[in-house]
Amino acid sequence: MKGTVEISGLTVRYGATPALNGISLTIDASQFVTVLGPSGCGKTTLLRVLAGFVDYEGHVRVGGVALDGTPPHRRDIGIVFQDYALFPHMTVAENVAFGLRMRGWAAAAQRQAAQDAMRLLRLDGLAGRYPSELSGGQQQRVALARAIAINPMLLLLDEPLAALDRKLREEMQVELRDLQRRVGITTVFVTHDQEEALALSDKIVVMNHGDIRQVGTPREIYGSPRDRFVADFIGTSNLLAARVIGSEADMLLCELAEGCAVRVPAAAADGPTVYLSVRPERLRLAQRSASRPGTDNRLPAVIDHVTFLGHRSKIRVRLADDSRIEVDQPNDGSFEGRGLGTGQAVDVLWAPKDTVVVAQ
Numbered sequence: 001m002k003g004t005v006e007i008s009g010l011t012v013r014y015g016a017t018p019a020l021n022g023i024s025l026t027i028d029a030s031q032f033v034t035v036l037g038p039s040g041c042g043k044t045t046l047l048r049v050l051a052g053f054v055d056y057e058g059h060v061r062v063g064g065v066a067l068d069g070t071p072p073h074r075r076d077i078g079i080v081f082q083d084y085a086l087f088p089h090m091t092v093a094e095n096v097a098f099g100l101r102m103r104g105w106a107a108a109a110q111r112q113a114a115q116d117a118m119r120l121l122r123l124d125g126l127a128g129r130y131p132s133e134l135s136g137g138q139q140q141r142v143a144l145a146r147a148i149a150i151n152p153m154l155l156l157l158d159e160p161l162a163a164l165d166r167k168l169r170e171e172m173q174v175e176l177r178d179l180q181r182r183v184g185i186t187t188v189f190v191t192h193d194q195e196e197a198l199a200l201s202d203k204i205v206v207m208n209h210g211d212i213r214q215v216g217t218p219r220e221i222y223g224s225p226r227d228r229f230v231a232d233f234i235g236t237s238n239l240l241a242a243r244v245i246g247s248e249a250d251m252l253l254c255e256l257a258e259g260c261a262v263r264v265p266a267a268a269a270d271g272p273t274v275y276l277s278v279r280p281e282r283l284r285l286a287q288r289s290a291s292r293p294g295t296d297n298r299l300p301a302v303i304d305h306v307t308f309l310g311h312r313s314k315i316r317v318r319l320a321d322d323s324r325i326e327v328d329q330p331n332d333g334s335f336e337g338r339g340l341g342t343g344q345a346v347d348v349l350w351a352p353k354d355t356v357v358v359a360q
């Protein structure tokens with residue numbers, strides 16, 4: 001099908017060290033997929049494989065067509081790099097038409113396709129300018145126009161927004177997503193910024209050390225991280241080591257290192273030790289209480305540090321074993337919002353269902 005991507009058993013080595021370890025991945029047509037992971041995990045290498053710039057073992061098919069051995073200029077793929085790589089001696093219009101010229105389009109068709117792409121990216125008035133006469137956001141839009149002018153089956157974007165300041169970056173995120181929806185090009189977007197990945201993607205592919213750790217929708221990746229790495233890399237997560245001590249109905253009973261027992265959703269535990277991930281926004285603080293009524297998990301804690309952020313506060317608390325966890329507290333006038341201070345004894349509460357049991 002047009003725009004599907006099928007990758008299987010993909011291995012890339014630079015010298016002796018592998019940059020990709022036999023990864024497999026399928027991307028549906030018209031999806032916006034983000035490859036997310038720390039610097040050096042192999043994101044750019046994966047894009048270079050798709051673009052045809054690097055030798056690999058394994059198989060790549062785009063739109064049902066095997067691309068193994070096909071040189072870059074014969075692939076129907078548009079690319080935008082982090083540094084835009086515009087040609088400084090060409091005008092905007094010439095830059096946008098570059099791929100069309102390389103592919104031998106007739107002059108009239110070149111003009112038409114370039115004009116369409118420039119209109120899509122709101123560059124109409126800038127056709128005669130040179131890159132040095134454009135702002136960062138405009139240069140970025142020229143790079144995007146150049147990539148989509150050839151009407152590619154696949155669009156590859158390697159950290160294209162990284163060089164922009166925060167406000168422009170957020171504007172460009174919305175613009176990029178809008179454009180992708182309108183044009184419907186299958187897009188593989190690379191970033192190391194987890195918020196950007198959550199905001200933009202139909203699907204996120206989380207990578208580490210040349211392996212794919214999890215593939216899922218932003219909600220799946222954030223809400224049900226599969227292992228410690230994913231839980232920790234995506235958003236802030238409190239990770240608690242625990243020992244399984246029993247089970248009741250559909251719950252596991254676990255003992256934390258700090259001594260308390262908590263209930264968590266039943267999960268396939270492959271040993272006596274598990275890791276529990278709880279997001280800061282799922283935790284609440286309450287007055288310290290000796291009684292333990294109700295079904296919520298409840299741990300005694302002492303406030304360690306409060307960071308006031310306006311509409312909410314980030315509160316770090318210390319547990320009985322001296323470990324620290326983070327609570328995200330809306331400043332809404334509730335008990336917790338009313339001036340909690342360092343050194344204060346509190347209880348941390350959360351619903352058992354808000355715990356994710358993650359693999360080592």
Ligand SMILES: Nc1ncnc2c1ncn2[C@@H]1O[C@H](COP(=O)(O)OP(=O)(O)O)[C@@H](O)[C@H]1O
Nearest residue numbers: 014018019037038039040041042043044045046
């Ligand atoms: N041309 C190269 N020669 C040797 N090693 C490379 C080359 N390009 C990348 N690497 C190495 O391969 C790994 C993956 O790199 P890369 O795909 O650029 O990661 P990312 O884009 O996620 O930061 C890194 O360890 C990097 O140092």
Ligand SMILES: [Mg+2]
Nearest residue numbers: 040043044045
């Ligand atoms: Mg990179």
